[in-house]
Amino acid sequence: MDTLLSVSHVSYSYHTLSGETPALSDITFSVKEGEFLSIVGPSGCGKSTLLSLLASLMEPESGTIILRGKPLAPHTANIGYMLQKDHLFEWRTVYRNIVLGLEIQKKMTPAYLHHVNQLMEAYGLWAFRNSRPSELSGGMRQRAALIRTLALDPELLLLDEPFSALDYQTRLTVCDDVRQIIRQEKKTAILVTHDLSEAISMADRVLVLSRRPATIHLDLPTIFEDQTLSPMNRRQAPEFQGYFNQIWKELNHHE
Structure with a gap:
């Protein structure tokens, strides 16, 4: 490597x-x-x-x-930075939270959005894309925060x-989820x-x-x-x- x-x-x-x-x-x-x-x-x-x-x-x-x-x-x-709190905004849907970084960096392109959709489908959040963060469990909120970070395809x-x-x-459960996602996304x-x-x-x-x-x-x-x-x-x-x-x-x- x-x-x-x-x-x-x-x-x-x-x-x-x-x-x-x-x-x-x-x-x-x-x-x-x-x-x-x-x-x-x-x-x-x-x-x-x-x-x-x-x-x-x-x-x-x-x-x-x-x-x-x-x-x-x-x-x-x-570089992607995932903080102690998920910082999901309640006035935005789960999907709109996940694409927030793309919006800010003006990267709402078909390629990036397709990548977001793939991540949400692969890691169990697609069915909750129109939900509010308060409707998610703590583990799912952290998964959403990680996918938001991965949406910009960071090197680190x-x-x-x-x-x-x-x-x-x-x-314990979220540790498994996050490690699996990071490993699968290489x-x-x-x-x-x-x-x-x-x-x-x-x-x-x-x-x-x-x-x-x-x-x-x-x-x-x-x-x-x-x-x-x-x-x-x-x-x-x-x-x-x-x-x-x-x-x-x-x-x-x-x-």
């Missing part, structure tokens, strides 16, 4: 009248095309700051971020704790989460960050003998507990 994203020696600090707060320090990693990467670390360590840099919402103070061989620049990279998906607002049972994804089980069960690799200013303490491939396992089934696999213990030990070693 070719490298899609390269992050090299990236550092970032927040500046206020009261002083400087370092958030990230010398972050270096890469992501291959089609890979699913999870990022975990202590609360407030800079995970969301890193995602904002990858989304080109902010620029690093030092270091470089390269996407498909070119420096990341605002308004040029095709950034997922910022997208399941945190769901109850535990729904969260997308490259980076997930930030506080949930170690979620990180391990969904990802091909897990990055473990230190306390702020964050550095990378561990870059752990999660290799399961059965590559076809869903996130739910991965949690029951014999390899899972070993990865969990290794990450837990790493996080607590640097407390």
Whole structure:
């Protein structure tokens, strides 16, 4: 697989009248095309700051971020960002919510709309296209939010704790749904989460960050003998507990 994203020696600090707060320090990693990467670390360590840099919402103070061989620049990279809340608008139907990004970017072309229809049919939302978001379950709302993100055919998906607002049972089901969709659509994804089980069960690799200013303490491939396992089934696999213990030990070693 070719490298899609390269992050090299990236550092970032927040500046206020009261002083400087370092958030990230010398972050270096890469992501291959089609890979699913999870990022975990202590609360407030800079995970969301890193995602904002990858989304080109902010620029690093030092270091470089390269996407498909070119420096990341605002308004040029095709990156999808899925937030903690689904942000579906109640005054729009499910379909009109999903095509919102296409409307904003003036991409309501037959090709893009055909892609949206295919996604909605493939992932069980076509029958609800004229419904309002309040008529959907929490899991279906997150599926709609993901399809809205995929509608623009992004090169890279950034997922910022997208399941945190769901109850535990729904969260497990939606993890399976989202991982299946991302795998079937052959997308490259980076997930930030506080949930170690979620990180391990969904990802091909897990990055473990230190306390702020964050550095990378561990870059752990999660290799399961059965590559076809869903996130739910991965949690029951014999390899899972070993990865969990290794990450837990790493996080607590640097407390």
